[in-house]
Structure formats: C-alpha cells, structure tokens
Amino acid sequence: MAGSIDLHGLLTTDPVVATAGAGLLSDALRDQAVVVGEAQWQPPPEDSVDALLRVMADRRRSEANSLALQRMTAAGADLVDVRPAHEALGLERGTFLHAGPPLEWERASGPMRGALIGAVLFEGLADTAEEAERQLAAAAYVLEPCHHRDAVGPMAGVVSPSMWVYELRDEVHDHTSWCSLNEGLGKVLRYGAYGPEVIDRLHWMNSVLGPLLQQAVRARGPVDIKAVIAQMLQMGDEGHNRNRAGSLMLLRELLPTLITADGSSTDIAEAVRFSGANEHFFLNLGMPACKLSTMAAEGIPGSTVVTTMARNGTDFGIRTAGTGDRWFTAPANTPEGLFLGSYGPDDANPDIGDSAITETAGIGGFAMAAAPAIVKFVGGDVPFALRTTRTMYDITVGEHTAYQVPILEFRGTPTAIDVTAVVRTGTLPQINTGMAGRVAGTGQVGAGLVTPPAECFTQALDALAEAAPAAATS
C-alpha cells in the first residue's frame, strides 16, 4: 500500500465539499451547514467520452500540465534585435511564411492570397498582381507556416525574405522568436491589401524604419517585453485588440536611442510619427513574446496544454504540448463584431492570423477584464469582459504569475489552455481579433470576437488519448 494514511487530514478537519452531479446531494450538504462548491456540470460530447477517460487516467497529465504552466509563466521575452528575415530566419528567396496551419494556394482565402501577391510584388518576383497570382497558382514558391520557424505573423502573417523582423529571446529556456514590423491600419498587407501604397510603405519600412529600429535596439540593449505586457494589462490593454499603452511604453523605451540613431532627422521624425500613430505597433512584439511563452511548454509528454492556436483564413489549427508538431485543424469560424465604414458581416473573411498566440499564452481575450475599454470595440459590455476572463479560468491549468488583472483583485490571467477542460466543459477559448475583407485587396473591415471550432480540441484529445500509456491495471 502506498500513500499517506491520514488522507491529507480528511478525518481531522471540517469537510469542505466540491460536488458535480445531482443537486439534491449538494442541497443535503448545505442543509448540514457544509460549505459546498457545486460544479455546473454538463456532459461532454458522447464521441469524446472514452478519450477523455483515457487522458484523465494518464498519470503523467497532472505533473506535465503543472510543468507546462510553470515554464510558460517563467519564460522571458527580450527584444534583442531587428533584422531582415533572410538573416534572422534563414528565409530563402522564393519562400514565404504565412499565418496559421499549413496551407496551399488552392485553399487560400482572399486576404491570404492578397497578402501573398503583395509579398511576391514586394520581393520583385513579379511585375503585376496577375503575374504574381499565376506564379503562386503554379506553385512556383514555397509556402510555410510562420510557426514552423518559431515566428508569428498577425492576420495573413506573410513574411518574405526581405522584410524586417523583431527578434526576441527567452534566456530562461534558450529560445528565439520573430515577428514582422507592424504596418499600421487600413489598407495593409496583413489584411490582404497589395496596392501600390501598400508596397511603397513596405519598402519604406525596409529602407528606413527597420534600420533605424535596429540601431535603436542595438544601442539601447534588450527591452524587457514581458514587463511591458505586465504593465499594459494594468493600463487597460489586453494585448491583442488593444495595444495603446503597450505601444506608447515601447516608444518610451526606444525613443532616446532612436532619436540619436544615425539617420536624417526627417527619417527619424517619420519613424517616430509612424510608430506613435500606430496603436497596434506593440502587437508585433506582444505576439513573439507570447510565442516564447508557449514554446517553453512544447514537447512535454502527457501534457494536454495547448501550445499553438493559429488560423490561416481557411483553417483553424491547434497544437498541444503532448503531441509535438502535429496540427489539429477544422474550418475557421467567422468573427462577430463591429465593422468599419459600410462593411458588414458578408464582407468578413473567416478567422485569420497567428495573433491567437496571445490567448494561448493567457492574454488577449483571456485578459479581457483588464481592458474594459475594449468591449465596445468588440461588441460587448463590461460585465461581459469580466465574465469572459473568469470563465477562461475553467479551461486553463492555472494563473499567470506576471500578467495580472487589477479589477479581479490582481488575480493572474488564466493561462495554459487544457484540452481536456475545453472538451469537458464545451467552453471554447475566447479570442479577440481583427477582421479581414473576404476579397483579396480589401484590407481590414472590422474587429470582433471569435472562438476556435470545437473539433480542433476533440481531435487533439483523441491524439492525446492515443499517446497515453495503455491503461495498465494490475
């Protein structure tokens, strides 16, 4: 016989009882003046019952998930450099990274196609959009998920070799992650626009903004992005759809060395104006910081923690700590929310972008309670924001030690999504997101809320069940 004989003090303390099931039994306890925590239990999908049991019975699960949470919250994230993608990522000419799980041109959505066309034009591989499209359709180029190179890209997430990227380091776990520079709002490549003003802006970013930021970062030394995220949550940002405080704080860190960089005062002024005017400037730093957090949890056998949630405009894909590089995909949902100008629901493309890495790491929609101002933008109210964050605790392993929500008494944000909890409760992760126009070349049409398809989680659960050791009873 193993284990302690005092059953953790069960016989010597007044019982506090948690219940799941018949309300009558809970009522009987309350009648005896016992403190009762009653789960509002609902049955999981019938098809998942066996897999759930198998995974819950896996003796590795609990420790593996604790380890995943511990690593995710311990991961550091320092901005250490700004470099062209071909240098930083070893990205070869003719290879293009994109958001989400693997995708072929044939299945690519409008905004993804628009962004790829723009990137081909930007790289000078074609002179016209038609030619670029023909080349892409003929599979002349290699398409690869950003995630496969430890990078992340917002919306279409297209990264071409010449584009400049931020380089972030997690010294705790010796990981590096990358993300492109933010182009601002409106008609931009990441939303699928590829007109001349889009390409011109990308060229300016390459020739002016990137080199200036590089000088600023190198002269200043590493910028602690994790600390900026912790502060922005206390200043009303959630780090996915609202990055105002984060963007200003980052600018504050970079301004002294940016101003003194080797460049014309006109270029420096333009770089500062561009960065300062762009409320989502920080998003492209928050995302790779979150990527570092989730990378730290990768490859933990038996862990049911989600390490990736990403969308390519066609599919939603997730990966888990216990199943390695394998993607579990299903058709992406279309976000619901508010629309710019005269755009409406019919103009919106299905969910797209690697930015759900923020939710995967415990901010974004999961930190919505920290950002009451966001709720108008995503079509909710303040109680909704509070309820959303509190609900996410039910599907996460624990709380972040650095990222906190002031209005919830500085409780840590819900962190480390547990596949078993998602399937058991039917509660899907809440994602705050932008909306791209369905038609290539349109750009952004709105912003709102979306959830992953439940099938991603039931598939991942089945794979985790297969990977669980045979239920050895003796």
Next chain:
Amino acid sequence: MTDHVELRSGVYVDSVSLMQVSRRVAATPGVEAAQVAMATELNLDVLRGMGFDVPEASPNDLVVAVRADDESAVAAGRAAVDHALAALRTTSDSAGGFGEAPPPRTLGAAIDAVHADLALVSVPGSHAAVEAFDAIDRGVSVMVFSDNVDVDTEVLLKDAAADRGVLVMGPDCGTAVVGGVALGFANVVAPGRVGLVAASGTGAQQVMSLLDAAGVGISHCLGVGGRDLSSRVAGRSTRQALAALAADEGTDAIIVVSKPPALEVLADLEAYAAGLGTPVHWATLGAGRPDLTTALEAVLDALGEPRPTWPAWDVPQQPVSAGSLRGLFCGGTLADEAMLVAGEGLGDIRSNIPLRPDLAVSSDLRAEGHVVLDFGDDGLTRGRAHPMIDPTLRLERIAVEAADPGCGVLLLDLVLGHGSHPDPGGELAEAVRSARATAAAAGRDLPVVVSLTGTEADPQGLTRCAESLRSAGASVFLSNAAAVRRAVSLVSTSEEA
C-alpha cells in the same frame, strides 16, 4: 388525448431534478402523463412503454413527452416544462455587473473555488471517472456516488488515489459520514468512537441505525464501493480506509460492513487488520456467516455495551396458505442479507442479484417461487435516479405483486436519512394499503413485512414512518434480519401446513 414529444439538445439536467420537473408537469390540469428525461435507452424504453412515439435521440438530448386532453392542455404542459426547467437555473446563474463569478463547470474548478478537501461525484457513470480523476489529481479524496463505472476503471482510480494519498469512496458508494457530515444517503447518528468501513451503502446504514438504537455513536463511516472486496479490486480502498481510521484518534474500534466478499480478499484484509493496533470487527455477509444484526451484537459484546431489544412495530398477521416470498428492495445489501437469511428456511431464492448464477431472474424480473429483487442495482438505475429517491419502479412492482396469486408475503425495505425521499413512509404505506386491498378484493390475504432502517434523528423520523406503515397493516422491524425471519415465518408455516 394528444401526445407531444420533443427533443432538446444542449440541455443537460440530472435525473433527480428531472423527476421533480416531470412531477410538476404531470400535475398540470389537463395533463394525463408527462415524462421529462435525458434520452437514455432506459428512459426511451420507459417512454415507449407509456405508448409515446419516440424519435432517434442521443443520451445528451432532453426528451419532453406530454400526454394531455387536447392541444391547449399540451401547451400548458410544455409551458410547465419551461417554467420548471427555468426554476432549476435561477439559483445558480444570477451573475451581473461586478457580481458573482460564473459557476465552475468542472469538479476541479469547484474544488479550487472553495478549497475543498472532499469531493462528491454523482454525474452519470460513464462520466464519473473523469471527474473523480480531476479530484484525485488535486489531492482531494472523492466519493463516487455514481454507479455504472466499470471495474477496470475503478482499479485505475483507486491506484491513482493511493499514489496521491487520498481515498476513493465508491464507485456506487451511497453512504459516507466524514467528520459528522453525511454524504449521499446517511442516517443522523450521534458522534462516537466506532468507525465504519463500508463496501455497502444500505449495509452501513443498517449498522449505523442498529448502533444508534444501542446508544453507540460513530466517528466516521468511510464507504469504499460495493466491489471493493471483490477479487478484482482486492480491498484497495478498504485497506486505505482501515489505515486512516486506525490512525484516527477519535476511533477506538472499526467495523467492516460488506456484501458477500471474495474469501481470499477477506482473508488478506483480516491479516492486514490484525496489524493495525485498533480492533477491527467484521460484518461481512456470506453463506454460513452471521447476519448484520448478529455480527453487530458480537461487536457490542466486545465493546462491553449491552445488547438492546431491537425496535419492532409488529402487527398480528395470519400465515398464508399459498404463494411465495416476494422481497422488493432498494438496498442491495439488505437484499443480499434477505436472501441469505431467508434461504436458510426457504431454500433457493431467485433474484436479479442472485447468490448463485443459476438463480438469476430473466430481464423482465419475473420468476416463479421465492424472489428477492434489488431495484438499486446498476441494471435498473442506468439513466435514472436510485429508487431511494425515485421509487416509481418499485411502486409499480408492488402493485403487480398484489395482483399475483403467486405472491404470498411481501417483504419490503425502507431506508431513511439524508438523501432519501422526504416522505417515504407515507408513500410506501399508501402502496401497502392499496396492495393489501387489491389482494383482499381477489380473496387473498397479503401479509406485508417492512425492514425499516433509520433513526429518530433522521429528517423523516423513525417512529413516525414505522407507525404509518403499521397502520397500513405492515409489520415493521429495525433489524433487517428480524424482518426477513418474520416474513419467512409467514410463508414457511403455510408450506409446512
């Protein structure tokens, strides 16, 4: 008459609450019959049996069936369904503004929310182990009230619990008392120095009630599940419970209560218990072994406590001239004990939980001769509440026996305490009165004997229930063994005659 059947998906309500909903709907004026239930095979069978046309459904669908005088009465019935379902929710979902957090959705989240040190699982059996593992992984002992958990899973749960130093009570554990708190079905008894380890819910309740009648209180009653002393489970939880009680300062003596155990497991446990330093007594049923009352009398002797006269509320009843013993039980162990005790005088007894495989009744539960049925058995509770909560099936069978000339004597159990029906005595007394009337109308006398397990402090009141049964014509005994012997005396005399 108009029938209405509809399915609602995405709604789950436990069977106990749905029984309350069904009753409320059936009471709507113009409604002839109503059944609101999760669409399990068993419930669908019940609906088909009621003559409803039942569509394809999954067990996660809620099925609403209403039979009423006309369309407007159907509409009233459906409105009553909505109203009753909504009423179930009002207590839990009132969050708004900065108010309450949303209710936890898993047992683990509920444990975290209140920092629980004990968990109680009563979700349907196929889901119970998932919730139980959640508790074990959080270092919390768990009572699994649910039945229909397979035995391999039970072993996995118990091994996992032993690894973490916590106890799994169950599966199919109906009764526990921890630190004075009753979980599931349990009687209200005084605190005392005797600890119980029970592989039997109603067996534990019988022993608790007898101890109470003898003026002896209990420290804790740790349930271990009806299969714990089987060869397969090999006493895994019993060992942990024995060790915990032996280490407990408030426990001076331990009684192990069980249905017939595997003999090699019993032998191992006896050897284990001998090394614990706290005396362990065995109220484990089996052929040639003492019944629970006799076993308890020996414990009282060992404790130096006087044996009381066990309470009885007898009425004079004439032995019958024809017919067999028909025992209809809610308590599995009480049924086991009834078969063992009655078998000594009457020979073979057929059952759905037979002492030997060849004595099994067919799936319609019908057989000639002496029959004892356990309505709390897994096979009869899949997808519905335990008969101690929902007595419908047994009440139906009482009526069937009343009309059957083959039924000579009716033997029933009734178990009081927390978790049981709020007025079980009144309802059963009504059934007894009506059964005797049915038999009388057919020119038969139908003696009825009731084994009543309970204490005066129970919410339903022992004497009050006993008196109402006696006034309906039944002989009532606190000791189940005594009740069985009384019933046997009424049939066996007739057979000798």
